[in-house]
Amino acid sequence: MVLTDRVAIRETGHTRRRVLATAGAVAGATTLGGCFGDDPEPPPAPDALQPLLDEALTMAAAYERAVVAQPALADRLTPLAEDHRAHATELATMIGATLPSAVAAPSASGSATDGDSTADLRKAEQTAQKNAVAACRTAPAERAALVGSIAASRATHAEALR
Amino acid sequence: MEQLAAALAAEEAAIYAYGLIGVHLKDNEQDRARAAEQEHRERRDLLVDRLDELKASAAPNPPGYALPFEVADRTSALRLAVHIEDGVAQAWRVVLPVTTDTERADALSAMTDSAIRATRWRKLGGITPLTMAFPGRAG
Structure with a gap:
């Protein structure tokens, strides 16, 4: 003891x-x-659809900058920006991500360029479409329809910009 | 597979509708309508083969197609073309979740082609907006 x-x-x-x-x-x-x-x-590892969500926000912002730089294009480009915002909202809901709450309003005075040309935007849409097609192909069944619609929407944007 | 049978029905309806649409259009638009009809025929044939492989009996063709509105002039013809392509996109969209890999990619191509044609017809008809956020989604 x-x-x-x-x-x-x-x-x-x-x-x-x-x-x-x-x-x-x-x-x-x-x-x-x-x-x-x-x-x-x-x-946790980012969701497989996070790049698609980021791309939607990038595209929307590119259109919004172009509209600020060239207000005459507003009627043509604003609906396309709105489509991308709608994609981002639904993707965020699907993967449980939070969208940036406030998007800084683009300002023409602050930018040295005239924003992307419609030819640049069209090229970006074609790339974005390919990315969405690839994402749709590998998506689980419950995500296939939404991702497929986003791919098709991006393709129609490229067509609308012709 | 019922989704493929529904896509077949939508393609058949498109072929029928384009037969009515063309005569009301301008020459260059008629060329587009003929090209669109041809693409729908090709999709139709592929679907018939696929359903045959799956030993699924395709739904018999309805005796006639109920048009959503009368086609009397160029404006209504372009509107019908948009309506038809939207319908085909909707039919293909429901195929996406029940397919994988190449078959899903093919369904997405069919849906995308219809969505693009709908945008072209809207442009020709001065129908805005030219695009939809979610092609193939009903409503």
């Missing part, structure tokens, strides 16, 4: 030091983690 007690005391001493060290490390880790948010888990 006596032996056991002495061992226990020594063990306790070690343990206490280790506990303190560990506590310090945990505190440090928590502080560091706090810089990036409270979730200590690594961020």
Whole structure:
């Protein structure tokens, strides 16, 4: 019993030091983690449709810049921008993503260029369509119809810009 | 496969409708209508073959097609062309979830081609907006 007690005391001493060290490390880790948010888990891999959502927002913004630079194109380009915004909204709902709440209004004065030409936009739509076709092909059944519609919509945009 | 049978019915309806549409159009538009009708015939033939492979009996053709409105002039002919292509896109869209890989890609091509033709007819008919956010979605 006596032996056991002495061992226990020594063990306790070690343990206490280790506990303190560990506590310090945990505190440090928590502080560091706090810089990036409270979730200590690594961020989950992005959804397979996240690139399609990002692309929809990029396209919408490109149209909006072009309209600011060339207001005469507003009637032609605004409905196309609205289609892309609608795509982004539905994709965000589908994958549980949050859309940027406020999109900074594009300003003509701040940009050095005249915005994308309709030829540039058309080229971008064709690339975007191909990406959506590829995404539709590999999408699970419950996502195929939405992604397919987005691919078809992008194709019609390229046609509308001819 | 009932979705493919429905796509076949939509393609048949398109072939029928283009027969009525063409005569009301200008010469260059008639060429487009003929080309569109030909594409619908090709899709129809592919569907007949596919349904045959699947040993599915295609639904018998309805005796006639009820048109949503009368086609009396160029304006109504262009509107019918848009209506028909929207309907074909809707029929192909429901094929997407029940197919995979190449077969799904083919269905998407058919749906996309119809959506593009609908946009072209809208442009010719001065119908706006030229595009839809979700081609093939009903309503």
